[in-house]
Amino acid sequence: MNDKLTLDLVRNAVAGSAAAFRCRQKLQPAGGEGSPVFPATYEGGKYATEERRIPGREAPVPCVVLNSVQSEANHVELALLDAWDDKEIPLPVITVDFAGQGLRRDLRVTSLEAPHRIADALLRDSLLDGIEFRKSVHGSKIDHVDLRNATALFELCPTALVFGLWDSTGPRGGLGAKFARAYVSEVVGIDAVPGKKTASRIDxxxxxxxxxxxxxxxxxxxxxxxxxxxxxxGKPVKAGKDGKPSEVNHGNVTPSISDGGFTIAYALRTSTLSLPALRRLRFPIDGQRDPARDRAAQTALAALALCGSTLAQSAGSDLRSRCHLVPVETSRWELLDMPGEEPKSYVLDRAGAIALYREAVEAAKAAGLPWLDEPLELVPSPQLAALVRKSQDLAIATTEAGEG
Known part of the structure; x- marks a missing residue:
């Protein structure tokens, strides 16, 4: 079955009672089955390991998280950013450009890269036309958003409605608006067996x-x-404790062996888009709600999530050093609609995802929804620029001193 996912299908799914779009795809290490993979490490150098229930397996199965929900969202946002930079897709984007601020390294941060999206402190502490962003004509709109009034986020940062947002650094602090993730994705290694890693250096x-x-x-x-x-x-300062050449990165490093990496039966990426999460959102204009406008916005957000996920998949899954995964089956989106019925399956390739998303955005704009067509360009406040500049200077100084 090779039915293509179309805008009408997405629109009807959003307007109906379907629960979610879901994509499950098996992957293997690029080196082939049995090649070790290295997951992300967390505090204390630990991996995120756990036992999970796997269909068809009687006992719980040892698993390891290869890419977390947060990291998957970041990969999708970066794929969207690349497509936007290449002018393949329309998307509201806010940028903070540190050019001309005397930094050691050029820096540009967008609302697709900032950890808290439009609510991030980097945007909060920047200026739009000389005014603090959150006090500007655009930024002040975010003070009043919630589930029943998400129009401003749709206009300025629709990705926040897809990947989640908590405006904890804004004027209302912990009482700031919260939007749960509608899109959730994760990559897990199944039947994970711990391995070893070695390290050495010959000068x-x-x-x-x-x-x-x-x-x-x-x-x-x-x-x-x-x-x-x-x-x-009055005494000369040695590099490190004893002045060893290795403290300034010269000399051999004794070969070592330690726990590290895993071999897995396969990796599984599971991505879901919650349609009830989108249906909860309302998009009034001048205090007036229009159900047709709500559906147009919800459909555009669904198309944004499906497009971003497809773009990220097509960009590949080279997650980090020694964790390059390749799919071993075609990516398909299942529509979880009527309870008890077999989900219908649809294909969505890169070109189709972009076309679907573009069509959904045009339909939303035709319904009267506001949309930021040109990037909103901010400059860092003097204190933010000074903070980043000092941090970069410190990073260079500590490295030169052999402490970095």
Whole structure:
């Protein structure tokens, strides 16, 4: 069955009683079955391991999270950003450009990259036409959004309605608006068996331990000359504790072995788009609600989620170093509609996803919904620019001192 997902299908699903769109896809390491994969590590260098119930398996199965819900959302947002940068899709985007602020490294942050999206402190502490963003004509609209009044978010940052938002840093603090995720995705390794990892470094210059001690210079860098070293209480300052050449990244590193990585039977990406979460949203204009306008906005948000997910899948699943996964089956979206019935399955490729999304946006605009067609460009406030500048200077200084 190769039915294509169309705007009419999405619109009818949103308008009806369907529960969700769901995509489940098996993947394998790019190195082939049995190749080790390295999940993300969390506090203390730990992996997110757990036992899960798997259909067809009687006992719980050891699993490891390869890509978390938050990370999956970030991958989708970055895929949308790439498509927007390439002018393939229309999308409201807010940018903070640090150009001309004296930074050591150029920086541009968008509402698709900021951790808290439009409610992020980087946007809050930036200026629009010389006015604090949250006090500007656009930013102040966010102060009043909620489930029954989501029009401003649709206009300025629709991704917040898809991937979730908590305006905890705004004027209302912890009482700020909350929007639960409508789109949830996760990649899990099934039948996960812990492995080992090794590390070593051979210095081609064959720098020996006895070539030290190495001292730190007051003006940055290092020296072997005690007379050129920075002084602390009248004594020369060594790199690290003992002035070993390895403290300034020279010399061999003794080969080591430790726990790390997993082999898995396969990886499973499960992505779901909650239609009830979208149906809860209302989009009044001037205090007046229009059910047809609500449906147009909800449909456009569903199309945005489906498009973003498809774009992210087509970009590949090279999640991090030594965790490159490739699909072993075609991606299909299932519509979970009538209880007890077999879900209907649809295909959606990259070109089709973009076309579907574009059509949904045009329909929403035709229904009278506001939409930011051009990027909203902010500049950092003087204090934000100073904070980032000082942080970059500190990062360079600590690295030069052998502490980074």
């Amino acid at each position: 081609p210059a064959e720098v020996r331990l006895g070539a030290g001690p190495v001292y730190l210079r007051a003006d940055g860098g290092w020296t072997l000359d005690e007379k050129e070293a920075a002084k602390e209480k």
